[in-house]
Amino acid sequence: MAITDNYFFIELEDLSEKKIFPYHLFVFNPANESVSPFLKANSPLVGDKLDFLEFILSKGGRLAVDRKQKKTFLSTHSLIEEEFKGLQETIHYLDEKRAEKIQELEKQTSILGEMKFKEELLSSITDDDYMSMIERVRLETDTFSARVSHTVSLASYLCEKLLVEDNFVNRVVAVSYYLAKNCDMKDEQTLGDLICAAFFSHIGMTQLDYNLGHKAHLEYNKSELKEYKKHPNLSHHLLNKSEVELSNRCMNIIFQHHERNDGSGFPMYKKGEHIDQLSLILGAVSHIFEYSEGKVTGTKTNMTTVIRNLKNKSFTAGLEFEFGDKIYESLVNIINTETEEAA
Ligand SMILES: [Fe+2]
Structure with a gap:
């Protein structure tokens, strides 16, 4: 199962000026493709916590939100799903996977014949x-x-x-x-x-x-x-x-x-x-x-x-x-x- 089946990615800027959020924040580690809890809902993102998050992001990590909290996230930031880039990524991810699978099918067809x-x-x-x-x-x-x-x-x-x-x-x-x-x-x-x-x-x-x-x-x-x-x-x-x-x-x-x-x-x-x-x-x-x-x-x-x-x-x-x-x-x-x- 892909990470994006359960989470969607957001950018630090998407949090705008807010410091407290009614949803949990997670971080994605691309090295082992794992997601870990980072900040519980209603906890402030300030000081060392914010510094640490910026460090993780600078190393290629990504900020993620549980899809179950999608509505909470969108309403908190007055966003519309169709216009929010992070929520369009799943389909793009699947498109990329599909392109790989089409290549694999073409390769197999060239080996096995039509x-x-x-x-x-x-x-x-x-x-x-x-x-x-x-x-x-x-x-x-x-x-x-x-x-x-x-x-x-x-x-x-x-x-x-x-x-x-x-x-x-x-x-x-x-x-x-x-x-x-x-x-x-x-x-x-x-x-x-x-x-x-x-x-x-x-x-x-x-x-x-x-x-x-x-x-x-x-x-x-x-x-x-x-x-x-x-x-x-x-x-x-x-x-x-x-x-x-x-x-x-x-x-x-x-x-x-x-x-x-x-x-x-x-x-x-x-x-x-x-x-x-x-x-x-x-x-x-x-x-x-x-x-x-x-x-x-x-x-x-x-x-x-x-x-x-x-x-x-x-x-x-x-x-x-x-x-x-x-x-x-x-x-x-x-x-x-x-x-x-x-x-
Ligand atoms: Fe039957």
Whole structure:
């Protein structure tokens, strides 16, 4: 976490002629990037204390205020946040970091080559190892701007912290991300909405009977199926209650991720254009991984077979196709030639 997440810097002159302040003062040491308390609120900044502060500043130290006391600081000095330089530094700091990350991405791309989704996905499927794709999503999302929205910043943060291993959720996140890009949905807001939805869509399962998550969907009895179908709504509800800032579109993707193009999905039995394309992308990718993992039938199925059955529209119990032509074709085209060769 950056220092500027919790503090903002001020100059000695910003204190004007005042000697006592209703907020605490801190000093930042650039040598070890640490912040230490310097002067408690309502204590006078005079004499030796002021001399010592001037000495610290002359050595490159910086004066800082806790962000929790931002309003107190601004009102004490009759300042406006948008016009105060110290409070604009965080965003500048993030911009600088972003520029470094873009350089890193360019460097990695020159080593690894341009990302080719079809080849990368096939190689991941063949080796049953998606780590390389997951890492590339982390590298790309690391360069997302801090100026777009809270959801985009959260997506970037979640990727930075979580896309460090090959697991089920990370596979769904990575393949959804590149499938969306492959369908020409490339702006950061769209991808951020999809990423957050992919991470959070099954959070509602935590509220259901533990056994439901460990039983094949085709083996559910009527009441278990009814319970399972509540999970998109429960995820949506939990996230609303948590007050985490997510865009309306992201919340919609979560709510709709089991809707299907022909109206056969749930919970609202929406059809076609009434379903967000990103919900269908997340729905398609979640479904093929769930199917392959045996969560639908109780038996694992090789992903190449899952995709081939999808492509051939073979009637296979529990396998869904209704993700809309654009998304269906994107998935099928990705595996088309190679799958035929492998068959
Ligand atoms: Fe789901």
